[in-house]
Amino acid sequence: MFNSFFFFDIIFWIYLAAACCYIFYMGIKKEGLGHLAFALTFIGWLLNTVVLVVRWYETGRAPYANLYETMVLLSWMIVAGYIAIELKYKKLRVLGAIIVSIAFLAIGAAAMLPYRYQAIEPLIPALQSNWLVLHVVTTFIGYAGFAIAFGLGIMYLFKERAERSGRKSFFDRFPSSEILDDMNYKFIAIGFPFVTLGIILGAIWANYAWGGYWSWDPKETWSLIVWFIYAGYFHGRLVRGWKGRKTAYFSIIGFTAVIFLYWGVSFVLPGLHAYA
Amino acid sequence: METLVQTEVNTRQRGVLSKVYDFFSSVKLAVVVFFLLAAGSISGTLIEQGLSPQEYIANHGEKWYYWINLLSLNNVYHSWWFSVLLALLALNLAVCLSKRLPTIWKAYYVVDTDFTHNLVQNFKNNTVIQYPSGMEEARGKVVDILKGKKYKIWTENNPNDITIFAAKGRIGRLGSTIGHISIFIILIGAVLSSAIGFRGFYPFYEGESVFIPEGNFYVMVEKFWIDYYENGGVKDYFSKMSVIDNGKKVFTKTIQVNDPLQYKGVWFYQSSYGQAWDRLDKAFIRITDKKSGRVVADETLDFRKEKLIAGTDLRLNATNFLSDFAYDSESKQIYAKSGEQNNPAAELEIYEGGELIAKPWIFYNYPNMFPIEKSKYNFILSGYIAPQYSGLQIAKDPGVNLVWVGSFTLMGGLFISFFIFHRRIWIKILPSERSSLVYIGGLTNKDTIGFEKEMKSIIGSF
Numbered sequence A: 001m002f003n004s005f006f007f008f009d010i011i012f013w014i015y016l017a018a019a020c021c022y023i024f025y026m027g028i029k030k031e032g033l034g035h036l037a038f039a040l041t042f043i044g045w046l047l048n049t050v051v052l053v054v055r056w057y058e059t060g061r062a063p064y065a066n067l068y069e070t071m072v073l074l075s076w077m078i079v080a081g082y083i084a085i086e087l088k089y090k091k092l093r094v095l096g097a098i099i100v101s102i103a104f105l106a107i108g109a110a111a112m113l114p115y116r117y118q119a120i121e122p123l124i125p126a127l128q129s130n131w132l133v134l135h136v137v138t139t140f141i142g143y144a145g146f147a148i149a150f151g152l153g154i155m156y157l158f159k160e161r162a163e164r165s166g167r168k169s170f171f172d173r174f175p176s177s178e179i180l181d182d183m184n185y186k187f188i189a190i191g192f193p194f195v196t197l198g199i200i201l202g203a204i205w206a207n208y209a210w211g212g213y214w215s216w217d218p219k220e221t222w223s224l225i226v227w228f229i230y231a232g233y234f235h236g237r238l239v240r241g242w243k244g245r246k247t248a249y250f251s252i253i254g255f256t257a258v259i260f261l262y263w264g265v266s267f268v269l270p271g272l273h274a275y276a
Numbered sequence B: 001m002e003t004l005v006q007t008e009v010n011t012r013q014r015g016v017l018s019k020v021y022d023f024f025s026s027v028k029l030a031v032v033v034f035f036l037l038a039a040g041s042i043s044g045t046l047i048e049q050g051l052s053p054q055e056y057i058a059n060h061g062e063k064w065y066y067w068i069n070l071l072s073l074n075n076v077y078h079s080w081w082f083s084v085l086l087a088l089l090a091l092n093l094a095v096c097l098s099k100r101l102p103t104i105w106k107a108y109y110v111v112d113t114d115f116t117h118n119l120v121q122n123f124k125n126n127t128v129i130q131y132p133s134g135m136e137e138a139r140g141k142v143v144d145i146l147k148g149k150k151y152k153i154w155t156e157n158n159p160n161d162i163t164i165f166a167a168k169g170r171i172g173r174l175g176s177t178i179g180h181i182s183i184f185i186i187l188i189g190a191v192l193s194s195a196i197g198f199r200g201f202y203p204f205y206e207g208e209s210v211f212i213p214e215g216n217f218y219v220m221v222e223k224f225w226i227d228y229y230e231n232g233g234v235k236d237y238f239s240k241m242s243v244i245d246n247g248k249k250v251f252t253k254t255i256q257v258n259d260p261l262q263y264k265g266v267w268f269y270q271s272s273y274g275q276a277w278d279r280l281d282k283a284f285i286r287i288t289d290k291k292s293g294r295v296v297a298d299e300t301l302d303f304r305k306e307k308l309i310a311g312t313d314l315r316l317n318a319t320n321f322l323s324d325f326a327y328d329s330e331s332k333q334i335y336a337k338s339g340e341q342n343n344p345a346a347e348l349e350i351y352e353g354g355e356l357i358a359k360p361w362i363f364y365n366y367p368n369m370f371p372i373e374k375s376k377y378n379f380i381l382s383g384y385i386a387p388q389y390s391g392l393q394i395a396k397d398p399g400v401n402l403v404w405v406g407s408f409t410l411m412g413g414l415f416i417s418f419f420i421f422h423r424r425i426w427i428k429i430l431p432s433e434r435s436s437l438v439y440i441g442g443l444t445n446k447d448t449i450g451f452e453k454e455m456k457s458i459i460g461s462f
Helices: A004-028 A031-059 A067-088 A090-112 A131-165 A177-210 A218-239 A245-268 B002-025 B027-046 B053-060 B062-070 B080-109 B135-148 B170-196 B399-419 B448-460
Strands: B125-131 B152-157 B162-168 B198-205 B209-212 B217-228 B234-245 B248-256 B261-263 B266-275 B282-289 B295-302 B314-322 B325-328 B333-336 B345-352 B355-358 B361-363 B377-385 B388-396 B423-432 B435-444
Touching: A004 A031, A004 A067, A004 A090, A031 A067, A031 A090, A067 A090, A067 A131, A090 A131, A131 A177, A131 A245, A177 A218, A177 A245, A177 B266, A177 B399, A177 B448, A218 A245, A218 B027, B002 B027, B002 B080, B027 B080, B053 B062, B080 B170, B125 B135, B125 B448, B135 B152, B135 B162, B135 B423, B135 B435, B170 B399, B198 B217, B217 B266, B217 B388, B234 B261, B234 B266, B234 B388, B248 B261, B248 B266, B282 B314, B282 B345, B295 B314, B314 B333, B314 B377, B345 B377, B361 B377, B423 B448, B435 B448
Parallel strands: none
Antiparallel strands: B125 B435, B152 B162, B162 B423, B198 B388, B209 B217, B217 B234, B234 B248, B261 B266, B266 B388, B282 B295, B282 B377, B314 B345, B325 B333, B345 B355, B345 B361, B423 B435
8 A cells, every 4th residue: 555656646735735835825924834835845855755765666676767757756856956945045935836836747747647657667678777867867957957947937027027017916925036037047057067967978878778879869859959948048148148037938948848858759759768 | 552452452351251250150150050950950850760762752742752852851960951050050169269268268367456446346246344454454354354265365565555356266267168168079079970980780690700890800699588577578688799809709798788798999789689581590381282282291491401302303492581572673683671570481492303493482471472383383481480680789989989078078167167156356455544445346257146145244254
């Protein structure tokens, strides 16, 4: 009964409750609700860890071999990133309304996968390698950074509009647009080197397993496109001095491409990377 | 007069040159090239690559195939225009680098101790502190504080004031340069890979030694086997390989997926396995009497070994085999259309009374399609056993090392660019009545908010 699916179902509800608490906290400004939201998030994250560990035990290998398992890893990383934000900047608790919601959506999407995508399958020969752990973990730290930056970008757009109108609004409790903009940059600056490292480790692995570091398989090609988009973000920001709305839109477009790279390519475009 | 004309030509030439230079260093070019590369790459993931013309026509229609063929959309990543785009990108990168390098170097290298207190007040982060003792004491205090924040400090005592310049993390300036040079290195490695690298797929049959011209030695798969999971899925597959160099067996290694063999720079990767498409272990031939339809014999033939058929004057030899028989009417060649067992056929030499009377291809799926006129028998390919091959990828690619060097320095460049910030502080200490005025101003290349905090903490420490 206490298998990984059991804990998975629990974190689904806990993350949902935490996200709701954060959203209400944004509106009704009771500190108690904020504490509750954080406590739920933290418990959810601990149980998220349990899912990964139990799954590791059940499969007898690193649990990063298919879409479902990597989604659990992704939500774990997003929430870990959020907990780090909340511990570092205690005043920015409202960010949970979006970031924990994104983590919940990741778990929700994993829950909606057909059973054959969730089932424990033995590893195919190509995946039996220590490179799997390195490649997947670095890539997903990158994805998590981009996911958080995406949430911050959306918040920026709302907040910036509210600031411009000058009226009191629902978004008053968001951090100032300047802080959101700065954090957006910081999380992309974390995500980008890790995704780059993930691509490089994937190339090293591919060279070791198949004898070629780059095969233009759809996953590889789309990872390059994502890389181009975020490289464009940095050039706009650091060379041309873009700030604010432009870069917020960029982080949203970039993450949309990440979603396609992660889900779209796996389902729509066939290739070497068919497992996830 | 002549010199005047000469100068005019020179300026005009320089005008053209500088226009070319501007064109290749423009960010616009970079954006357009990036956009086209992205669009081209996407098209390559949406249109299946490397199919045959027939398949494209079947999937997309004749009209679309015209465009696919014209724009090489069936082989995007190796098309001439994709290479041109990559070359443009490299050129753009090189020109931009050469253009920006002096500025970056200056910011990295220059120690600025020649400035006035007015300049200090121009910075976004600046303040004036009244320090309640003399200039020397004030300088000592400033140096202490900045040392505590790990700044490198240069001071200069002038007749009327003290100048202090402090900086840290200046290596962060070089991150982007290192990153861009790395991309250049990776591109060169990729060009080397495709120019002098070699990569190919070969089927190996157990016990057969194969000459590898790229390394001037022989390799042999001694044994090939597959491990299965309990549910029947393939767990792993292995080839026990030996390397024979100069007639001597040098070493033996069992390779599997994710564990290749390397000898003299040539790598052997276990990549697949399958049934042979051009050879046989055994062919099962049924011989029937044309008139009565009676089975005369069921014979098992070894590949390319003649066999006398007892009770007849027949001698048979299965000389060739194709798993997916096809005939190209233009070149009049017989070939295997695929590695699949779609249309297995064997070529059979039939000797009757010591004389070769026919050499027909007989088809497993279509028995008796072409009866042999000269013979009173029919010959049917009733079964066959094709040997299993171990599919190895063989590669020798000196370019790959450059790609790894570039990747490594790229990571270093990204890291120092994103996480090491170049912060500079300019300080001027001026005398005041029984105290001194400390003008302090600073700049950072990144992380403005973090720097503001640090400035506040520096000012608060006075």
